[in-house]
Amino acid sequence: MDLPQPSILPRIQTQAALTLRAPTTALLDWRLEAPAAVSVPLPPPQVQCVGCVFPEGQAELTKHRPDVSLSVAGLSHAVGVQRSANMAARNDGGACHNTPAPPAAGTLPTGQASAGTRIRPPADVVKxxxxxxxxxxxxxxxxxxxxxxxxxxxxxxxxxxxxxxxxxxxxxxxxxxxxxxxxxxxxxxxxxxxxxxxxxxxxxxxxxxxxxxxxxxxxxxxxxxxxxxxxxxxxxxxxxxxxxxxxxxxxxxxxxxxxxxxxxxxxxxxxxxxxxxxxxxxxxxxxxxxxxxxxxxxxxxxxxxxxxxxxxxxxxxxxxxxxxxxxxxxxxxxxxxxxxxxxxxRRSKDQVDIDLPPKMFRDADVELSPEQKQAYERAEEEGVVELNQIGSRLTIQHVFELVLRLKQICNFDPVTGASSKLDRLQADLEECAASGRKAIIFSQWVHTIEKLRDALQPLGPLEYHGKIPSARRDGVIESFRKDPTKHVLLMSYGAGSVGLNLQFAGYVFLFDRWWNPAVEDQAINRAHRIGAAGPVTVTRFLATGTIEQRIHAVLEEKRELFQAVFDPDADPTSKLGLSREDIFGLFQLNFPDAADQAA
Amino acid sequence: MDVPTSKSLPAFGFLTVVEDPQHGFFGGYLVLSELGRPLEFHCSTPVQPNQAQKILYGATLRSYILGELIGQTLLATAQLPVLAVLADQVEMLSLALLRPETLAYVTPLPAAAEVPCQGPRPAEEKAAPELVLGTWRLQGSSSCSWQPDALAAELAPLIRHVDLAEPFARIRGAIQEAQRISTPPADETYGSAAA
Structure with missing residues (x-):
């Protein structure tokens, strides 16, 4: 050692000097003490591996090397201890363990693992x-x-x-x-x-x-x-x-x-x-x-x-x-x-980062024409009386029939054909056609669509509903897409609310309202979807002071239900669904079962 | 992995080690097809050097753990022969003395020009083979015998489909998942494999 420790060397010299001064008095040991050795444990390296050959790899391996047995093909059989070759002859010792140490969750650096869209295994895949x-x-x-x-x-x-x-x-x-x-x-x-x-x-x-x-x-x-x-x-x-x-x-x-x-x-x-x-x-x-x-x-x-x-x-x-x-x-x-x-x-358009043109809603609250109003009031009055007379035999079907009758009056007066909605629609469509844009008009009834077709002839309306044979429907869509003289497409909710790509239409009119908002949204999104060239204006007709307004309130409740299930931030305890009492409540009727039970 | 005795598959190995301050070094080895699909994967349990090893191995500790210990074990475990093994840690080049596979250290080209090597390099570094492939620089050690032109030809189909840095990210994610899954119930006793 180049640097002797001064505290040890002088002590050795002193001991030798003392020994020389007294040579005959005792048997002396002239050897110096051997330095003490300290063992530093170096346990042999041991790395445990788990792994597998995936099916595609197994196929390749079998094809090229049929003699190789796939001993680590499954992770359940793949655990084995591999020693480094240069250390294999050493004895085991020290703090070696065959079980892996559990890492703390999230302690491993993920590096670029989050880069790109990676496929994540679902929770029910356990292997x-x-x-x-x-x-x-x-x-x-x-x-x-x-x-x-x-x-x-x-x-x-x-x-x-x-x-x-x-x-x-x-x-x-x-x-x-x-x-x-x-x-x-x-x-x-x-x-x-x-x-x-x-x-x-x-x-x-x-x-x-x-x-x-x-x-x-x-x-x-x-x-x-x-x-x-x-x-x-x-x-x-x-x-x-x-x-x-x-x-x-x-x-x-x-x-x-x-x-x-x-x-x-x-x-x-x-x-x-x-x-x-x-x-x-x-x-x-x-x-x-x-x-x-x-x-x-x-x-x-x-x-x-x-x-x-x-x-x-x-x-x-x-x-x-x-x-x-x-x-x-x-x-x-x-x-x-x-x-x-x-x-x-589930993703909504608001949640995804796409440059979709805006969707604008206009609630067109329309006053019924005098003829419609008279017909409506009479029908509702007589209908409610009839419902009350049915008594305990009253069913939801009876109520629906009255609702449908009233909604049809909100569209057209059954006697004169007068329609405040149509008047408003014609005005809007003239503006739409003048600007070269196209419009889709939805109704739940084919006979309403047929009345609209007759009234809107100057605009060259096309029809897409249950009475149009399937073989002709693609032709209708193509004509609406390509023919610059065709500005209006009349569709029924049933036939036209799903699956079609009509993003070249800038206007959507809901001439009457469907029973639930999901179907309405489906209809609206025929036009408001990827590829839409410009903003989509949605006009929802609503006859004021009628059953349509009451239904509108029910539709809003259904939206709450949807959000409660799919939106984790929504309050799940909020009132959900549409009960039978709610439907009967459209006409301030008591649900007969409940009344019976109360009685 | 044994030395291939028949014609090598069009497969490529990616080798990396993840360092966790608490548990040590986790290794992962992924074999991909030339389309970038996974064919085989192996990962190691964590290796934690003790204090004595840190002192005795000194500056060579990382090279020893990453290359000789983890890298060699993983390559020896794998079954599929590969055309080349790519690593994103320079310490893995020490494997070239121990394994027959073609081994290269991959760095993005701009970074390679600016950042000095992080670990010990062989003294004969200047003699080491080197290859620039697209935006990547591939380096061997002096003990590597691969020819740049031949390696470029072998890697050509791979880089058409795979960003050479990306598979290492897959390995890190898989190591994380494997360790998460293999975490036994808390009432058992565990220890680390020690270097």
Missing amino acids: LEDRLLYLLQPPLEHIFASEALAFPFHPFPYQLDGIAFLYPRHEAVLADEMGLGKTMQAIVAMRLLAHQGHLQRTLIVCPKPLVTNWQREISLWAPELPVTTITGKQARRHWLWDQANHGVLLVNYESLLRDSRQAVAVSRPFDLMIIDESQRIKNRLSTTNEVICSIPRQRSWALTGTPIENSAEDLVGIFQYVSPGCLRPQMKVPAIRRAVQDHVL
Whole structure:
């Protein structure tokens, strides 16, 4: 050592000197003491690994090296201790343990892990190997940017989130507000799954008017996927059910009900089943629900802009298909919210970052014409008297009949045809046509649409409702889209409120109001959706002092229900739903059962 | 991972270590197809050097833990042969002496020009192979025998589909998930694997 410690060296010298001065008095030890050794424990390094070869890797490995056994193919069998080769001969010792230390939650730096849209495994995927397979997928942005798959244009970030939501889920409801691109998100997620070998056969069920829309969207976003549309006569449909073993099978609800026996008896389950406008199965006791739920499938996705139309029971019906047993009838709203939160993705236009033109509402409060007012008052007075006379046999149906009669008078006087709404509408439409814009007018009655058609002839109105044959409907939409002389499209809520892309229309008129706000929103969002060129003006006609105003109050209550289930900030204890008492209350009638019970 | 005896798969390895101040070093190794899809993944339990090791290994501690200990173990565990192993930590280059795989340290090109190496470098650094590929700089150690042109040709299909820094982010996310899932109930006793 270059630097001797001064405190030790002098002491050694002193001891030697003393010994030399007394050589004969004792047996002396001339050896110096050996320095004390301190052992520093260096436990052998030991690193424990977990891991797996994913299915795609296993296939490659088997193909190239068939002699290799896949001993770490599953994480449940993958734990093994690996020693560093240069340390393997050492003895174990020290503080080595075979169990991993639990890290504190959130202590690991995530680095760039949050960059891009990553696929997150759903909560019900518990096997680590499966969770890692999802987590280790490339960000969706990279898939879209790479040359492996071509897409017509880059989706919005929220759409990538929706694709990442659908991709790993076997049970999912995409409940985005109308116009945000649910169809496209489902198709892209389906395409990614198909390209990774997870899907061979997919069944898509949609309303009849939307079949062509799905065909167009699939050809745009997944052009290589073969699509078979179940259509035609019975023998042909049955042949198609039997033959379509690959690709996408597209069928409308009505055909599916007719062919339910073939659909249920498919040779092997569909890898994926998508139902569009899934509010069609909200009634869990309906035949449609029963047939849809009985089709064998691996993955169940539902698309809807209106998962709740009337009550929380609507969700129970949809979840009977998506995840049977997840929801039960009569569940409380907070419990429903907890049960569905990992299965439902709901975004409104306000929540997503898209540059959508504004949607402006104008409530056109219209005074009834004298003729209408007289007819209305007489009908209401007589109707209420009749209802009261029915007594304990009074049902909701009786009340609805009166409501419909009064609403029709609010549109047109049954005798003279006078209509304050029409007068107002004509004035607005003249302005609309003069500016070269297009307008959609919604009504719940075809005979109202026919009266409007006659009155609006100078504007070249087109019609889209239940009396228009399906084969002609696409032509109507194309004419409205391309013909500059066609400024007005008259639609019924039933035929035109879902699925259609009419973003070239700048005006929407609700000539009369539907029973629930979800259907109205669907109608409005035919025009107010991605691709809308300018602001959309929505005019809601309301005859003042009539049943329409009372219904409007009920509609607002339904909006509260929707927010209570899907908006976590909403107060779940607020008054929900539309009770039978509320409906009877439209005419200050007592609900007969309650009256009987009170009696 | 064993030395491939047959033709190598069009697969690429990504190797990184995550350092946690409380638990030590977690390693992760991800094998991707040339399209960027995951083929194989392995991660290690945390390695925590004790005080004596910190003193004795000194400046070489990180190189020892990252390369010799964690990196070597992970590569030895993996089954799929790869065309190259890419690492985002320079200390991993010490693996070149221990493993037969083509090994390269990846840095973004602008940063590589500005930021000096963070860890110990071989004395013969100037002789180390180097390759600029798009916006990335790939470096080997003096003991690496790969040829830049050959490696560029092998990586060409990969960089068409994959941002070379991105897979490391995947590994970090997966390590976090694996550690979260493997956290046993609180009433059990645990210890760290020690270096």
